[in-house]
Amino acid sequence: xxxxxxxxxxxxxxxxxxxxxxxxxxxxxxxxxxxxxxxxxxxxxxxxxxxxxxxxxxxxxxxxxxxxxxxxxxxxxxxxxxxxxxxxxxxxxxxxxxxxxxxxxxxxxxxxxxxxxxxxxxxxxxxxxxxxxxxxxxxxxxxxxxxxxxxxxxxxxxxxxxxxxxxxxxxxxxxxxxxxxxxxxxxxxxxxxxxxxxxxxxxxxxxxxxxxxxxxxxxxxxxxxxxxxxxxxxxxxxxxxxxxxxxxxxxxxxxxxxxxxxxxxxxxxxxxxxxxxxxxxxxxxxxxxxxxxxx
Numbered sequence: 001x002x003x004x005x006x007x008x009x010x011x012x013x014x015x016x017x018x019x020x021x022x023x024x025x026x027x028x029x030x031x032x033x034x035x036x037x038x039x040x041x042x043x044x045x046x047x048x049x050x051x052x053x054x055x056x057x058x059x060x061x062x063x064x065x066x067x068x069x070x071x072x073x074x075x076x077x078x079x080x081x082x083x084x085x086x087x088x089x090x091x092x093x094x095x096x097x098x099x100x101x102x103x104x105x106x107x108x109x110x111x112x113x114x115x116x117x118x119x120x121x122x123x124x125x126x127x128x129x130x131x132x133x134x135x136x137x138x139x140x141x142x143x144x145x146x147x148x149x150x151x152x153x154x155x156x157x158x159x160x161x162x163x164x165x166x167x168x169x170x171x172x173x174x175x176x177x178x179x180x181x182x183x184x185x186x187x188x189x190x191x192x193x194x195x196x197x198x199x200x201x202x203x204x205x206x207x208x209x210x211x212x213x214x215x216x217x218x219x220x221x222x223x224x225x226x227x228x229x230x231x232x233x234x235x236x237x238x239x240x241x242x243x244x245x246x247x248x249x250x251x252x253x254x255x256x257x258x259x260x261x262x263x264x265x266x267x268x269x270x271x272x273x274x275x276x277x278x279x280x281x282x283x284x285x286x287x288x289x290x291x292x293x294x295x
Contacts, residue, residue, distance in 0.1 A: 003083065003084050003085070004084055004085035004086065004087060004141070004147040004150075005023065005025055005079050005084055005085075005086055005087070006023070006024055006025065006087050006089070006134065006137045006138060006141065007024075007025040007026070007027055007075065007076070007086055007087065007088045007089070008024065008025075008026060008027070008088070008089040008090075008130055008133075008134050009026060009027040009028075009029055009067060009088075009089075009090065009091060009098070009271075010026050010027065010028055010029040010040035010041060010042055010269055010271055011029060011091045011126060011127065011130065011269055011271035011272055012026070012089070012091075012127070012130035012131055012134060012269070013043070013127045013128045013130065013131045013237065013239045013266045013267075013268055013269055013272075014042075014043060014130070014131040014134050014135075014266070015131065015237075015264050015266055016043050016266075018131075018134075018135060018138075019042065019043055022138045024134060024138065025075070026041055026042030026043075027067060027071060027072060027075050027088070028040060028041045028042075028071065028075075029064065029065070029067060029271050030064065030065040031062065031063065031064045031065070031270045031271055031274055032061070032062060032063045032064075032274075033052055033055045033056075033060050033062055033270070034055060034060035034061060038270070040269060040270055040271060043266075043269070044269065044270065046267065049242065049267045049268075049269075049270070049273075050242055052270045052273065053241055053242035053273065053278040054242075056273075056277055056278050057278055062270070062273070062274035062275075063274060064270075064271050064274050064275070066096060066097055066098055066101060067098050067101050067102075068101060069101045069102070069104040069105040069108070070105075072088075072101065072102050072105035072106075073105050073108060073109060076088075076105065076109060076118055077109060077113075079116075080109055080112075080113040080116040080118070081113065081116075083115065083116055084116065085116055085117045085118070085119065085147045086116075086117070086118045086119065087119045087121060087137060087147060087150060087151060087154070088102055088118060088119065088120045088121065089121050089123050089130060089133050089134055089137060089154070090102060090120055090121065090122050090123060091123070091125075091126055091130065092122065092123060092124050092125055092126055092198055092202035092203075093122045093124070093202050094124065094198065094199070094201050094202025094203035094204070095126065095198070095202065095203065095204055099120060099122050102118070102120045103120060105118070106118040106120060117147075119147060119148075119151045121133075121151060121154045121155055121158065122155075122158060122202065123154075123158050123161065124158045124159065124161070124198060124200070124201070124202035125158065125161050125163050125198055125202070125284070126163060126198060126272055127163065127237075127239040127268050127269070127272045127282055127284065128163065128237030128238065128239030128264075128266060128268075128282055128283075128284035129161045129162065129163035129198070129237070129282075129284040131237050131239070131264075131266065131284065132161055132233065132235065132237055132284050132285065132286065133154060133157065133158065133161055135233065135235065136153070136154060136157055136232065136233065137150060137154055140153055140154070157232060157286065159200060159289060159290065160229070160232065160286050160287065160288070160289055161284070161285075161286055161289070162197065162198075162227060162284065162285055162286070162287045162288075162289050162292065163197060163198050163239075163282050163283070163284045164195060164196070164197045164207070164220055164223055164224070164282060164283050164284075165195070165196050165197065165276070165280060165281065165282035165283075166193050166194070166195050166196075166216050166217070166220060166280065166281050166282070167193070167194060167196070167276050167277060167279070167280045168193070168241075168243070168277060168278065168279025168280055169277040169278070169279060192209050192210070192211060193209070193210050193211070193212065193213060193215075193216035194206055194207075194208070194209050194210075195207045195208045195209070195210065195216060195219055195220060195223075197292060199292075200289055200290055207223075207292075207293075213246065213249075217246075217249060217250050217253060218253075220250065220283060221250070221253045221254060221257065222295075223292070223295055224236075224254065224283055224285065224287075225257055225258070226288075226295040227287040227288045227289070227291070227292055227295055228258070228285055228286075228287045229286055229287045229288060230261070230286070231286070232286040233285075233286055234260065234261060234262050235261075235262045235264055235285075236254070236261050236262065236263050236264065236283060236284065236285045237264045237265075237266060237282075237283070237284040237285070238250060238251060238263060238264070238265045238266070238281065238282070238283055238284075239266050239267075239268045239281075239282045239284060240265065240266075240267060240268060240280065240281045240282070241267070241268045241273045241276060241277065241278045241279055241280040241281070242267060242278050242279070243278070243279045243280070243281055244265075246279070246281050247265045247281060250281065250283065251263050251265065254283075268280065268282075
């Protein structure tokens with residue numbers, strides 16, 4: 001039986017055309033821009049995203065809120081009531097408590113609807129790497145996998161889905177408590193571009209520090225070529241915080257070395273962008289995540 005729906009949350013970056021062509025649902029998330037409270041219900045229009053990042057550039061503070069269990073219940077219950085199971089691809093448990101919230105909702109709903117089930121999958125990723133995982137979930141469903149087979153595959157793939165990122169303004173990481181203030185100030189003065197990735201346990205891990213954009217992008221390319229494995233997908237997401245020029249540079253560098261890859265540029269949701277700031281760029285793909293630190 002394949003009567004199940006696929007959910008992710010508004011922190012995921014999924015190509016707009018793919019969302020329109022497939023039945024993908026999004027759990028909304030709250031964020032603020034300055035004094036304005038907003039709700040993201042999934043991929044935002046480009047104009048909304050540009051206004052968000054322009055607001056950051058002008059000094060507007062940005063914050064996000066964790067998804068409460070009741071939000072999950074409100075979104076999942078209509079499906080469970082109709083007898084459909086739910087697969088939910090979650091933002092990494094290593095950077096948020098969202099995965100704990102969905103477990104609470106799961107317990108409450110399965111007591112009420114014992115014939116239907118919620119299957120949370122910790123993607124151990126964020127942004128574009130969640131988009132890659134959503135595409136995998138849809139592909140599995142369309143090739144006839146039942147819900148349990150799909151979940152088993154997704155849990156295995158979460159350990160092979162890589163996201164590498166470079167931030168432009170270290171002060172956003174400092175505000176989020178992920179970087180000491182002294183390091184952020186010195187790094188900004190010296191034009192240091194930290195390269196980070198989500199480790200196998202889903203936590204955000206500083207990987208390297210490079211002086212200047214050109215050197216940092218070359219390091220990202222080197223790591224990509226050393227760890228990329230296209231046996232699961234030929235798609236690579238470049239998720240970015242309103243920096244199309246930087247995306248073009250990285251895309252050209254990748255295509256020069258790997259001309260057959262299908263690169264999907266997508267502007268990052270405000271949910272993740274609130275914590276990384278404008279100018280952030282990430283590359284997301286399937287590969288050798290467990291041995292990244294050895295590369």
